[in-house]
Amino acid sequence: PHNYLLDKPQFCASYDRDKGIPNWTSWQLNSTWLGSATRETVYSSDNTLPPSFYHVTTSDYSNTGFSRGHMCPSADRLNTDANNTALFVMTNMIPQNQANNQGAWEGLENYERTLAIVGNVIYIISGGYGAGGTGLNGYAETIAGGKVTVPKKIWKVMIVLPAGTNDISRVTVSTRTIAMIINNDSTASDQNSWGTYRVSVDSVESLTGYDFFSDVSPSIQAVIEAK
Ligand code: MN
Ligand code: MN
Numbered sequence: 001p002h003n004y005l006l007d008k009p010q011f012c013a014s015y016d017r018d019k020g021i022p023n024w025t026s027w028q029l030n031s032t033w034l035g036s037a038t039r040e041t042v043y044s045s046d047n048t049l050p051p052s053f054y055h056v057t058t059s060d061y062s063n064t065g066f067s068r069g070h071m072c073p074s075a076d077r078l079n080t081d082a083n084n085t086a087l088f089v090m091t092n093m094i095p096q097n098q099a100n101n102q103g104a105w106e107g108l109e110n111y112e113r114t115l116a117i118v119g120n121v122i123y124i125i126s127g128g129y130g131a132g133g134t135g136l137n138g139y140a141e142t143i144a145g146g147k148v149t150v151p152k153k154i155w156k157v158m159i160v161l162p163a164g165t166n167d168i169s170r171v172t173v174s175t176r177t178i179a180m181i182i183n184n185d186s187t188a189s190d191q192n193s194w195g196t197y198r199v200s201v202d203s204v205e206s207l208t209g210y211d212f213f214s215d216v217s218p219s220i221q222a223v224i225e226a227k
Contacts, residue, residue: 020148025071060144065137069096107194133184
């Protein structure tokens with residue numbers, strides 16, 4: 001229940017029943033996912049969770065001072081209405097400071113799409129770390145009567161390749177990675193400031209305990225994760 005795999009056509013996630021949020025969410029972005037479909041407006045509970053799990057509802061976030069922060073962002077799945085709607089399940093959300101959500105976090109989201117538009121494929125993993133963020137109503141470690149944890153930090157890592165086939169075999173010591181860690185408060189409110197919050201992939205591995213890009217050979221990981 002603390003590492004429940006959600007394997008969807010649009011994204012994958014490790015979900016924590018008791019935190020009410022994903023540990024991580026992962027997806028691949030390339031230009032075929034982009035488009036001009038209609039952005040969904042209705043957030044819904046994820047009915048693919050086991051019936052025994054608490055199913056977080058959109059109203060669990062209402063009046064909490066935290067926004068419903070997409071991990072896989074809406075604009076990364078706009079090729080069809082159905083694919084966009086699939087991102088509005090509450091298992092793809094974390095309670096996120098609104099200025100942060102629309103600030104540096106969105107700045108990097110916009111940038112990942114510019115990389116896709118020019119012909120790259122990007123593998124992205126993001127999640128929250130710890131407990132305790134600051135929203136419009138001040139500091140909180142949980143919302144919804146304790147059923148949803150408010151992360152302390154939000155992180156993202158990605159690896160960027162020219163679109164092609166057999167992606168793992170094409171990763172070299174020159175392959176680009178981008179990683180970010182930001183506090184879940186209003187500090188990172190400037191969309192253009194996202195570069196300020198870049199860190200190495202190794203830093204996110206140290207923070208989270210995860211081994212990203214683990215299918216890439218250790219000698220290559222050692223180089224591209226230290227950048
Ligand atoms: Mn967002
Ligand atoms: Mn690694």
